[in-house]
Amino acid sequence: MNDQRQALSCRPQQLLLYYYAELGAEDLCQVEQHLQSCSVCCAELGELQKLLDAVPVITPELSSVELGRFSARVMEQVQPQRRWLSRPAWGLALAGGVALLITLNLNVLLPESAPVQTKDPMMTADQDVLLNLELLQDLKLLEDLELIQELEQLG
Amino acid sequence: MDAATEKRILDRIKDGDESGFEALVNAHSSKIIGLAWRMVGNREDAEDIAQEAFIRLHRSLASFRGDSSVSTWLYRTVTRLTIDHHRRQKLKRKIFFFRHADSEHDPYELAADPAASPGDQYLAGEAVDRLSRAVEKLSAQQRAVFNLRHHEELPLKEIAAVLKLEEGTVKSHLHRAVHILRKELKDLQGGLT
Numbered sequence: 001m002n003d004q005r006q007a008l009s010c011r012p013q014q015l016l017l018y019y020y021a022e023l024g025a026e027d028l029c030q031v032e033q034h035l036q037s038c039s040v041c042c043a044e045l046g047e048l049q050k051l052l053d054a055v056p057v058i059t060p061e062l063s064s065v066e067l068g069r070f071s072a073r074v075m076e077q078v079q080p081q082r083r084w085l086s087r088p089a090w091g092l093a094l095a096g097g098v099a100l101l102i103t104l105n106l107n108v109l110l111p112e113s114a115p116v117q118t119k120d121p122m123m124t125a126d127q128d129v130l131l132n133l134e135l136l137q138d139l140k141l142l143e144d145l146e147l148i149q150e151l152e153q154l155g
Numbered sequence: 156m157d158a159a160t161e162k163r164i165l166d167r168i169k170d171g172d173e174s175g176f177e178a179l180v181n182a183h184s185s186k187i188i189g190l191a192w193r194m195v196g197n198r199e200d201a202e203d204i205a206q207e208a209f210i211r212l213h214r215s216l217a218s219f220r221g222d223s224s225v226s227t228w229l230y231r232t233v234t235r236l237t238i239d240h241h242r243r244q245k246l247k248r249k250i251f252f253f254r255h256a257d258s259e260h261d262p263y264e265l266a267a268d269p270a271a272s273p274g275d276q277y278l279a280g281e282a283v284d285r286l287s288r289a290v291e292k293l294s295a296q297q298r299a300v301f302n303l304r305h306h307e308e309l310p311l312k313e314i315a316a317v318l319k320l321e322e323g324t325v326k327s328h329l330h331r332a333v334h335i336l337r338k339e340l341k342d343l344q345g346g347l348t
Contacts, residue, residue, distance in 0.1 A: 016333055017326070020304060022311050051337055055286055055305060060192045060201075062185060070188065071180045074206055078213040079173060139239055142246040149250055 009034055015045050019052060156182045161225055168216055176216070179225060180209055186307075187229050193302050194237035196291065204240060208232040223316065230307070231317045234299045241295040289339035297332040300325055 011031070017023050018031050035042055062070070156164075167175035187208060192201035208229050212219075219228075293301060299318060303309045311329070315322040 013330060016330060017311075020311075020329075047337075048333070051340065052305070052333070055336070060189050060198070062188060067181070067184055070184050070202060070205070071177060073202075074180050074184075074209045075173075075177055077206065077210050078176065139243050139246075142243055142250065145250050146246050 010038060010041055012041065012044055015041060015048055018045070019048055156226075158224065162221065165216070165219065165221065165225075176213060179212070183226060183229055184209075186226070187233055190230065190302065190307060191233050191237060193306055194234070194298060195240055196287075200240065204233060204236045207236055227313070227317055230303065230309070231319070234303070234318060238295040238299065241298075285340060286336075289336050292335055292339055293332050297328045297335070300328040301332040301336075304329055 009030075011034075014023065014027060014031050018028070023031060035045065161179075164175045164178050168179075184205065188198075188201055188205045191204040191208075192198055195201055195204065211232055212225070212229060215228075219225075223231075290298060290301070296318070300314055303314045303317065304311065309317070311322055311325050314320075315325045318325065320328075
């Protein structure tokens with residue numbers, strides 16, 4: 001009878017919250033009282049502690065140089081125009097490009113007058129891979145592809 | 156970073172001082188990359204996700220009302236981005252390797268280089284490898300909740316706010332995550348001391 005009452009008050013779900021100190025005052029008091037008299041829950045808590053204490057709190061540490069590099073990368077992304085124009089090399093290249101376009105007749109760039117270029121098959125394959133990789137970042141597209149695949153399977 | 160300092164920095168940014176944003180990046184990048192790294196399991200993707208989170212933060216600063224702290228905002232964004240990342244990876248494998256069930260062998264996992272996981276770079280031993288692999292068995296949401304509670308030590312209430320979930324749902328994810336870890340590591344538990 002006593003054992004039955006004890007079993008009824010076992011709340012194994014609470015043990016995890018107890019481990020992470022997530023119980024409110026009332027629940028905490030009840031669990032602590034229960035643990036004093038229930039060897040099953042004590043053993044269960046012991047197993048839980050053994051497992052969770054062994055899960056290492058992994059904190060990947062990055063050096064200050066690596067963090068600086070990351071920060072620079074982010075800042076470059078959020079201020080593209082300012083950075084881009086602030087670089088003399090890019091400014092010169094832009095000016096040079098505009099001058100070149102003015103100097104050359106734009107017709108040269110039209111398809112009919114463009115010299116026929118032999119496509120490097122390796123380069124084309126690489127471009128396809130790049131294109132595909134870019135496309136595969138689109139979650140919506142992937143979800144649509146999955147749906148099509150599932151519909152095909154259904155016939 | 157305390158709330159007052161953060162508010163001062165946000166005011167500076169709103170006044171057009173970009174160095175304020177750089178200060179935010181410097182203050183949060185280590186934790187944010189760490190969180191993303193644990194969630195996706197490799198540094199390259201983690202840095203890309205962290206970068207995307209900061210870019211989104213920069214875009215949102217004009218409308219940032221300070222209802223939540225910058226770190227909560229970043230945690231939420233990184234978690235969503237990593238959940239999307241996992242979903243994307245899963246779909247790619249399903250579509251291109253014609254995996255029809257989760258029980259089938261995953262070609263990516265079979266070909267995975269164990270040295271690529273962050274745990275391997277910091278800790279050695281079979282138990283740690285097993286733990287890392289067991290964590291990979293968790294769903295994206297379970298992994299997010301477990302990481303935020305166990306590694307980031309965020310209270311469940313805050314995790315619920317970060318993930319915009321009910322606290323009860325967060326508890327369920329945590330219970331499920333620990334249940335899976337126990338199952339996966341059953342044979343190792345004797346050696347986990």
